[in-house]
Every structure is written in C-alpha cells, then in structure tokens.
Amino acid sequence: MxxxxxxxxxxxxxxxxxxxxxxxxxxxxxxxxxxxxxxxxxxxxxxxxxxxxxxxxxALGLHVNLSASARRGLYRTVAGRPTRGAWVVACVSPQSAVLARARGYLGPGPCAGGTQPLLKSVVAVAGDVVEIGPEAVTVNGQRLPGSSIAASDSLGRGLPHVAWGRHVVGADELWLVSTRVPNSWDSRYLGPMSTSLVWSVAQPVWTVD
Known part of the structure; x- marks a missing residue:
C-alpha cells in the first residue's frame, strides 16, 4: 500500500x-x-x-580601442599625413613583435610580426628634437606630462627602453608616446617608429574615458 x-x-x-x-x-x-x-x-x-x-x-571603417594608452572607444581611419598631435594606427617592427608575443603585450594580428597594430599619439615628427630621461620625455624643449619611463611592466619584468639623451627625428620617422600611462609600450621603449609601419591616421568618434 x-x-x-x-x-x-x-x-x-x-x-x-x-x-x-x-x-x-x-x-x-x-x-x-x-x-x-x-x-x-x-x-x-x-x-x-x-x-x-x-x-x-x-563596414564603417571604425576600430574599437580597449587599451588604456588611448581613450577607450571607437575610432575611424582617415586619409592624411601623420602630424604632431594626431592619433595613428601603426605596427611595431618585426623585431619588437618578438618581445610583444613572448610577453603578451600585443595579441595576434595582421602586422608583419604577427601582432595587432597599436593606437598611439604622434608627439614628434621629422626634424623635432626628442630628449629622453627617467622622469620625462621632452620634445623641442617642451616636457610631455605623464611621460616618465617605467623600469618594469605590470608583472615586474624589466622594460628595455630607448637610450637616454638627445634624439633628432629622421625624415622617415615618428615618435609615438602615450601620456596616459607610464608603461604604455611606445617610443619610450621601442624608439622612433618608421613611417612605413603606419597604417593610417585615426580620429576618435566616441570615447568613454
């Protein structure tokens, strides 16, 4: 039952x-x-x-930036010659890409070194004088805010940097530096960037910070 x-x-x-x-x-x-x-x-x-x-x-030619090196948001590529103060989309050299892949600084992408491109601000163009010191980067006598050189990355690994002292920007070179974060992987550590590695100029469309 x-x-x-x-x-x-x-x-x-x-x-x-x-x-x-x-x-x-x-x-x-x-x-x-x-x-x-x-x-x-x-x-x-x-x-x-x-x-x-x-x-x-x-389809609209927009790119999404999630890196802290630039304001996060949407950017569009535009035609034109990179000038001081412009944002550009650029690849690192194949030699620098080796370190980028080994340490995870850049994800996989279409650049020659197999990495994704960078979004950085142009701080110096041909003929400009750049001075590099531990505390700041100076361009034509003007100190860039927030441009100190970090000794190590976020995991405590030593960061190779460009030689201290005075550098004159060559005819086919640009210096790309982010003044938002000191350990942004840019010309402070990579040195001058060849203009042949620049894909395009980028303009912010919508940013959140």
Whole structure:
C-alpha cells in the first residue's frame, strides 16, 4: 500500500518499489532545464547582436580601442599625413613583435610580426628634437606630462627602453608616446617608429574615458 510522507514541505508518494515519484529533485531538474534553455537563448541573441555590431563597425571603417594608452572607444581611419598631435594606427617592427608575443603585450594580428597594430599619439615628427630621461620625455624643449619611463611592466619584468639623451627625428620617422600611462609600450621603449609601419591616421568618434 502506498504511504504519504512530508519532505521539504511537499507531500510525495512512495510506490511499493520504493521509487520516489514527483520528488523535489525531479522538479528541480525540470526547472533547471527550463532556466538553462532561457539562458542559452539569451546568450545566442547577445552573440548575434554583437556580431551584427561588429560587422557594422568594420563596414564603417571604425576600430574599437580597449587599451588604456588611448581613450577607450571607437575610432575611424582617415586619409592624411601623420602630424604632431594626431592619433595613428601603426605596427611595431618585426623585431619588437618578438618581445610583444613572448610577453603578451600585443595579441595576434595582421602586422608583419604577427601582432595587432597599436593606437598611439604622434608627439614628434621629422626634424623635432626628442630628449629622453627617467622622469620625462621632452620634445623641442617642451616636457610631455605623464611621460616618465617605467623600469618594469605590470608583472615586474624589466622594460628595455630607448637610450637616454638627445634624439633628432629622421625624415622617415615618428615618435609615438602615450601620456596616459607610464608603461604604455611606445617610443619610450621601442624608439622612433618608421613611417612605413603606419597604417593610417585615426580620429576618435566616441570615447568613454
């Protein structure tokens, strides 16, 4: 004969075989399946929306910057010669890319060294005089704010830097420096960048910080 008992505030019936029917565990499993299905559906929708946004961003010639070296947000590439104060999208040299890959400074990308390009500000162009010291970078006698040289990266690894002293920018060179963070991987550590490594000038469209 079947018996009734109370478990977790619910009345359940025990069959003669001792098997639980209508148990809380079974109800919980059914509820989980329903909730998991809804969560999976939301994830699919979110991924679809993200995919559409990415296609639109690329179609409009926009680039997303998430690095602290520049204001985070959307940038668009424009034609024109890089001038002092402009933002540019540029690759590091294949030699520098070796260190970038080994230490994870840059993710994989289409540059010649197999890394993603940088978004940096041009602080010096051909003919400018750059002076490098531990405390700051000076361009044509003007000290750049927030341009001190970091001795190590965020993991405590030593950062090779450009030689201290005076540098005259060559005809086919640019100096790219971020004044937002001292350990931004830029010309303070890479030295002057060849203009042949510059993809384009970039203009901010929408930024958040």
């Amino acid at each position: 079947a018996q009734a008992s109370v478990a977790s505030g619910q009345v359940v019936k025990h069959a003669r075989s001792g098997t639980l029917r209508g148990s809380p565990a079974r109800a919980l499993h059914a509820g989980c399946r329903s909730a998991c299905s809804r969560t999976a559906a939301r994830a699919v929708v979110a991924l679809s929306v993200a995919g559409v946004l990415l296609v639109v961003i690329l």
